[in-house]
Amino acid sequence: MEGNLSALLPLIFFMAVMVGISIFVRHKQAGKNFVSSYFVGNRELGGFVLAMTTVATYSSVSSFVGGPGMAFQVGFGWIYMAVVQVTAIFLVLGIFGKRVALLARKLNAVTVVDIIRARFQSDFLAAVAAFVIVLFFCGTMTAQFVGGAKLFAAVTGYSYEAGLILFGLTVVIYTSIGGFRAVALTDTCCALIMMVGIVLLLHYVLEAGGGYENIMTRLETNNPELFEPFSFGNMPWTIYFTQWLLVGICTIALPQSVVRGISYKNTAGLHQAMLIGTVVVGFMNIGINFTGILAHGVLTGTAADYGGVDNIIPTTIVKAMPPSLVGLAIIGPLAASISTISGLLIVASSAIVKDVYLHWADKNQHVVTPARVKVLSMATTALIGAAVFVIALTPPSLIWLINMFAFGGLETAFFWTLLLGLFWRRANKLGAMLSMTGGTIVYCAAQATGFKILNLHQITIGITVSLILFLIGSYLGKREDDATLEIFFPKD
Amino acid sequence: MKQNDRASMNDAQKFSLVRREAIYTGLALVGLIIFWLIAGFGTAGVDVKIFHLPLWAVLGSVGVWLVAILISAVLSRVLFKDVDLGGEDDGR
Numbered sequence: 001m002e003g004n005l006s007a008l009l010p011l012i013f014f015m016a017v018m019v020g021i022s023i024f025v026r027h028k029q030a031g032k033n034f035v036s037s038y039f040v041g042n043r044e045l046g047g048f049v050l051a052m053t054t055v056a057t058y059s060s061v062s063s064f065v066g067g068p069g070m071a072f073q074v075g076f077g078w079i080y081m082a083v084v085q086v087t088a089i090f091l092v093l094g095i096f097g098k099r100v101a102l103l104a105r106k107l108n109a110v111t112v113v114d115i116i117r118a119r120f121q122s123d124f125l126a127a128v129a130a131f132v133i134v135l136f137f138c139g140t141m142t143a144q145f146v147g148g149a150k151l152f153a154a155v156t157g158y159s160y161e162a163g164l165i166l167f168g169l170t171v172v173i174y175t176s177i178g179g180f181r182a183v184a185l186t187d188t189c190c191a192l193i194m195m196v197g198i199v200l201l202l203h204y205v206l207e208a209g210g211g212y213e214n215i216m217t218r219l220e221t222n223n224p225e226l227f228e229p230f231s232f233g234n235m236p237w238t239i240y241f242t243q244w245l246l247v248g249i250c251t252i253a254l255p256q257s258v259v260r261g262i263s264y265k266n267t268a269g270l271h272q273a274m275l276i277g278t279v280v281v282g283f284m285n286i287g288i289n290f291t292g293i294l295a296h297g298v299l300t301g302t303a304a305d306y307g308g309v310d311n312i313i314p315t316t317i318v319k320a321m322p323p324s325l326v327g328l329a330i331i332g333p334l335a336a337s338i339s340t341i342s343g344l345l346i347v348a349s350s351a352i353v354k355d356v357y358l359h360w361a362d363k364n365q366h367v368v369t370p371a372r373v374k375v376l377s378m379a380t381t382a383l384i385g386a387a388v389f390v391i392a393l394t395p396p397s398l399i400w401l402i403n404m405f406a407f408g409g410l411e412t413a414f415f416w417t418l419l420l421g422l423f424w425r426r427a428n429k430l431g432a433m434l435s436m437t438g439g440t441i442v443y444c445a446a447q448a449t450g451f452k453i454l455n456l457h458q459i460t461i462g463i464t465v466s467l468i469l470f471l472i473g474s475y476l477g478k479r480e481d482d483a484t485l486e487i488f489f490p491k492d
Numbered sequence: 493m494k495q496n497d498r499a500s501m502n503d504a505q506k507f508s509l510v511r512r513e514a515i516y517t518g519l520a521l522v523g524l525i526i527f528w529l530i531a532g533f534g535t536a537g538v539d540v541k542i543f544h545l546p547l548w549a550v551l552g553s554v555g556v557w558l559v560a561i562l563i564s565a566v567l568s569r570v571l572f573k574d575v576d577l578g579g580e581d582d583g584r
Contacts, residue, residue, distance in 0.1 A: 076549035080532045083553050086560035094517030098510045105578045216544035229536050267575050271568035278564040282557035490503040
């Protein structure tokens with residue numbers, strides 16, 4: 001297929017800047033504690049970067065492709081549902097931000113698993129947590145790779161594999177080289193470019209559709225279902241309910257978000273990030289989904305006429321934008337994809353290197369030189385990225401479902417373990433173990449068999465079972481020792 | 493809270509403060525959920541349009557966003573206090 005070279009050049013430039021940032025960061029971090037600088041950026045993030053990296057990791061390619069495609073089909077009910085995501089940043093930073101930061105400094109912790117290990121005094125639980133992180137992160141990363149590469153192919157005319165190589169390999173390379181600090185800085189660039197992309201696309205969609213008045217007048221006449229909260233049956237209450245859990249409340253326990261609580265410099269930065277993050281996440285959500293609805297001014301058929309909801313935004317970009325700006329327009333969604341991948345990749349790598357290997361070495365008095373840690377960390381990041389890259393070469397179908405499956409799995413595993421573990425003295429090892437393992441197994445089984453209650457997403461089953469098991473374990477098992485409780489719940 | 497007060501807080505006071513702030517955040521969430529319900533479903537029957545958009549769509553999207561920003565501002569600027577996190581790199 002003949003590709004659009006003018007669409008490719010801005011992308012290549014953008015990817016080169018990302019790699020350049022990571023090389024610069026590695027150079028600047030030379031001489032500092034490698035594990036701390038590589039996995040949490042030496043706790044040096046300021047408010048703006050903290051906000052942007054949290055938002056960028058949270059906003060995935062689905063937010064830019066599948067979401068607005070659904071808004072095209074369903075209407076304003078979809079925006080009403082998606083806007084619950086404005087809670088994501090102030091909740092995670094407000095509930096966990098300071099507690100995790102205080103604990104990380106006390107325990108010299110670098111990862112969320114470090115904190116779980118210290119709280120429940122269990123290497124087994126830490127190993128399960130690391131395994132769950134790597135497993136579900138690989139699922140999410142695959143979805144990001146596939147979504148990004150499909151978008152690239154649809155818009156530029158180059159092959160799916162070319163897209164995968166261009167942005168897939170780039171993100172693996174820059175994350176491997178630069179670590180968390182590079183991830184945070186590139187995430188910031190990605191978040192800014194996402195916002196520019198939304199404004200650009202909105203402008204050209206309005207222009208191609210003959211202006212706002214024209215598009216909306218036509219929609220009011222031809223698509224009245226778009227203006228009704230339940231979209232004449234296309235948006236049942238069950239979707240609203242489960243989305244509050246899946247992409248709202250339960251996101252506070254996603255390890256990739258919680259780890260940001262370890263990475264910032266001071267509480268002034270945290271306060272700033274709560275406000276900036278809420279502004280940005282709302283702008284992105286409302287902006288891109290509203291653009292999806294306005295795409296009716298450009299596309300006259302139904303979503304099915306264009307091959308499904310996932311093709312709405314790519315087709316809109318191609319039809320509404322001048323060919324010379326197509327490359328700029330897809331940097332936004334691709335930035336959403338790579339920023340999520342990089343954020344997950346570095347946490348998955350830390351789960352293997354820091355939480356499993358270095359802990360094992362420390363326990364067995366096995367000396368690991370700093371040079372070896374450095375090589376291992378970078379190689380592990382690259383290997384995980386390469387493995388996901390290979391899986392994405394043969395793209396699985398139902399990307400959206402894989403993404404949501406992984407989201408639900410992580411939330412089931414970590415929600416109660418972190419929330420009750422950090423705020424309830426009675427929480428203990430047995431409760432956390434039962435909750436994390438039992439809840440995750442039940443959630444996966446419900447997903448595998450398609451079992452639902454009241455037609456609600458299986459997160460409701462996972463999170464409920466996980467809570468019940470946590471409470472049973474905590475009341476049956478023995479309390480943690482006083483020394484541990486004194487660290488997590490100090491008394492005067 | 494003054495700079496000196498923050499520096500002199502002991503661990504128990506810091507954790508107590510952080511716990512209180514987490515509760516404020518939880519209460520803010522409950523408030524936002526109630527606003528979300530009223531702004532969207534609660535006004536769905538009102539036949540008012542703003543810029544061609546039904547009232548529920550405006551209040552349920554931009555309205556919820558603005559309230560979330562307000563909540564974040566109140567939490568971060570009024571209710572949350574600066575704390576010395578205890579690390580040598582803590583600049584506050």
